[in-house]
Amino acid sequence: MITRLSHACIYVLDQDSAENFYVNILGMVVHTNAPMAPGIRWLTVHPKNQPDLELSLCPVVEGMMFNKDTAGKMRELVKAGSFGFGVFDCDDIYATYEELKAKGVVFSKAPKEEFYGVEALFKDDSGNWFSMTQRKAE
Amino acid sequence: MRLVRAKLFIDEHYASDIDLDNIADEASFSKYHFIRLFRRVFGATPHQYLTSVRLFRARALLAQGVPVTDTCYSVGFDSLSSFTGLFKRAVGKTPSAFRAEALHLRADMARAPLAYIPHCFASSYGWLPGVSPENRNFQEVPLAAAPLL
Numbered sequence: 001m002i003t004r005l006s007h008a009c010i011y012v013l014d015q016d017s018a019e020n021f022y023v024n025i026l027g028m029v030v031h032t033n034a035p036m037a038p039g040i041r042w043l044t045v046h047p048k049n050q051p052d053l054e055l056s057l058c059p060v061v062e063g064m065m066f067n068k069d070t071a072g073k074m075r076e077l078v079k080a081g082s083f084g085f086g087v088f089d090c091d092d093i094y095a096t097y098e099e100l101k102a103k104g105v106v107f108s109k110a111p112k113e114e115f116y117g118v119e120a121l122f123k124d125d126s127g128n129w130f131s132m133t134q135r136k137a138e
Numbered sequence: 139m140r141l142v143r144a145k146l147f148i149d150e151h152y153a154s155d156i157d158l159d160n161i162a163d164e165a166s167f168s169k170y171h172f173i174r175l176f177r178r179v180f181g182a183t184p185h186q187y188l189t190s191v192r193l194f195r196a197r198a199l200l201a202q203g204v205p206v207t208d209t210c211y212s213v214g215f216d217s218l219s220s221f222t223g224l225f226k227r228a229v230g231k232t233p234s235a236f237r238a239e240a241l242h243l244r245a246d247m248a249r250a251p252l253a254y255i256p257h258c259f260a261s262s263y264g265w266l267p268g269v270s271p272e273n274r275n276f277q278e279v280p281l282a283a284a285p286l287l
Binding site: 007032034035036037040042056058061063065091092094095098099102103 | 139141142143145146179180181247248251254255256259260262263264265
């Protein structure tokens, strides 16, 4: 039976830039960095406190997965912010918001109280958006 | 926020000889208040945070094969023995052992990449022999071909 989620895929436009964003700006840790071909690595990162969840930074390039036309469309969709890949938990959202803003992260929503906690929305360097939420204490 | 600016200052200047008392003054806090607030917001004292940033950067350099001594001084430690002790406590192995393992892993990945790259990823990027663009799209495995329990 399925026991847990071990990997999730985030489509990125450039793996080097994505690695810099997720590691040096968001503070994640590289789990595996295995070269494959020019511009393509099996590159996974994880939040510092969640080593058993690998986020695979998958490059959108023409090849097996995408033909030229699909790759072009996917890249435009990624750039346009069509994909929201998930929610990051946060323990001090106001400080984290200020820190990430100072590091150049683009937020489409400043921290705002919702019924589930305080939430902000930001984009990664490719255009994918994420929720960052400090959940209400139970 | 003054605390965030202090943290960002540490992030940017970790390799230098940072005077944390100075940072407290710049942020207009008393030293005691600064340490207490910093710990409450970021989960570590400024000194602990600075050490953690230096060790984080050291891991990246060692994994690239930078020699231990060069790594130690380039991330801001001024004592090799102190760096080695802190590194071992944080990571569970000495900087030399960590570096040797990382280099061994890199060499092994280059020699046998498919031992590290999942089949689904390798095949979706056309990296497996015998996989052609005609088979690009997702195709359901016929029930008869599925492995029996």
